[in-house]
Amino acid sequence: QVQLMQSGAEVREPGASVQVSCKTSGYTFSAHYIHWVRQAPGQGLEWMGRINPKSGGTSYAQKFRDWVTMTTDTSISTAHIELSGLKSGDTAVYYCVRGIVAGPHIWFDLWGHGTLVTVSS
Amino acid sequence: SYVLTQPPSVSVAPGVTASITCGGNNIGSRSVQWYQQKPGQAPVLVIYYDRDRPSGIPERFSGSSSGNTATLTISRVEAGDEADYYCQVWEASIDHVIFGGGTKLTVL
Numbered sequence: 001q002v003q004l005m006q007s008g009a010e011v012r013e014p015g016a017s018v019q020v021s022c023k024t025s026g027y028t029f030s031a032h033y034i035h036w037v038r039q040a041p042g043q044g045l046e047w048m049g050r051i052n053p054k055s056g057g058t059s060y061a062q063k064f065r066d067w068v069t070m071t072t073d074t075s076i077s078t079a080h081i082e083l084s085g086l087k088s089g090d091t092a093v094y095y096c097v098r099g100i101v102a103g104p105h106i107w108f109d110l111w112g113h114g115t116l117v118t119v120s121s
Numbered sequence: 122s123y124v125l126t127q128p129p130s131v132s133v134a135p136g137v138t139a140s141i142t143c144g145g146n147n148i149g150s151r152s153v154q155w156y157q158q159k160p161g162q163a164p165v166l167v168i169y170y171d172r173d174r175p176s177g178i179p180e181r182f183s184g185s186s187s188g189n190t191a192t193l194t195i196s197r198v199e200a201g202d203e204a205d206y207y208c209q210v211w212e213a214s215i216d217h218v219i220f221g222g223g224t225k226l227t228v229l
Contacts, residue, residue, distance in 0.1 A: 035218065045156075045164065045207050047218040059216040095163060099218075105152035105170055106211040106218060111163040 002026030004096050004112035011118045017084040020115045022096030029077035030054040033099040035108065036070060036081050040092040050099060051079060086119045093117075123212050125221035132227040139198050141224045143191040143208030153191040154209040155184060157202075158223075164207065168193060195226070203228045 007021040022034065035050040049060035051070040058070050069082045079096055094117055098110040126144040133139040143153065153171050156164035166175050168184035171191065181196045195202055208221040 037220075044205075044223040045158075045209075045220040047220060050216075050218075061217060100169075102170070104211070104213050107152075107154040107166060107169040107209070108156070108164075109166050109169075109175065111165070114163055 002110060004098065004110060006094075006096060006112040006115045009116040009118070011120065012086050013121050014087055014119055016086050016119075017082060018086065018117055019080055019082045020094050020096075020117065022079040022081075022112050024077045024079070024098070027098075029072075029074060033101065034070075034072065034079040035097045035099045036068075037095045037097055037108075038092040039095070039114075040089070043092075048081070048094075053079065083117070086117075088119050091117065091119045122217075123210070123219050125208055125210065125219055127206075127208060127221040127224045129222070130225045130227065132229055133198050134229045135200060136197055139195040139202070139226055141193045141195075141206050141226065143193070143221050144189055145191070145210065146189060148189055148191050148210065149187040151186075151210045153184065153186050155182075155193045156207045156209065157204045158207065159204045167206075198226075198228055200228050202226060 005023045010018045012018050030053045033050045036048040038046050048064045051058045053072045067084050072079045093114040095114045096112040097108040100109050155168040157167045158164040167178050167182050171186045172184045183194045185192050205223045207223045
């Protein structure tokens with residue numbers, strides 16, 4: 001079964017770090033980029049960046065470039081995102097997403113269930 | 122940076138056609154995707170490459186794009202279509218994905 005299984009909800013204090021994991025199954029992990037999208041409570045979808053599991057190459061949205069790190073472990077078909085220096089405004093559901101590329105087009109055909117990260121003192 | 126503009130809300134009665142727009146500069150030259158998100162759930166792809174439907178998505182969902190506007194059309198709207206809908210494009214020049222702000226579809 002093709003799926004993305006994310007790690008469980010996390011609570012952190014401001015200034016702390018957190019890692020969210022996304023274990024993939026049912027397809028060749030290296031064949032598709034993994035993207036991360038977040039959604040603050042009551043807000044829309046926000047693209048954070050993506051990683052190429054084959055090369056480890058990344059592309060981050062400008063606002064996340066200095067405090068977000070995306071990695072993969074191909075031996076266990078898992079992607080990770082680490083968020084550092086957390087602020088209360090980073091409280092959100094974080095989704096890992098499989099991206100399909102066809103020429104100059106990208107779409108997201110498979111989404112994880114989401115991981116709620118709460119930042120609170 | 123490239124911006125996608127969606128109306129915050131659209132309301133329709135059951136059985137009629139709902140149209141949700143996504144505005145962007147020359148969006149007709151890009152590939153537009155649409156996602157449906159119901160409360161407490163992850164988004165689901167309903168339209169890709171402007172007008173193609175993934176398997177399992179009803180034919181009632183269709184898409185089009187031209188000029189500065191892309192449109193998601195839902196025919197014969199049902200109560201189960203009530204959700205938030207997001208458009209999405211890829212800004213290839215900077216390898217970034219962009220989402221519209223989302224439209225809440227209410228079925229009256």
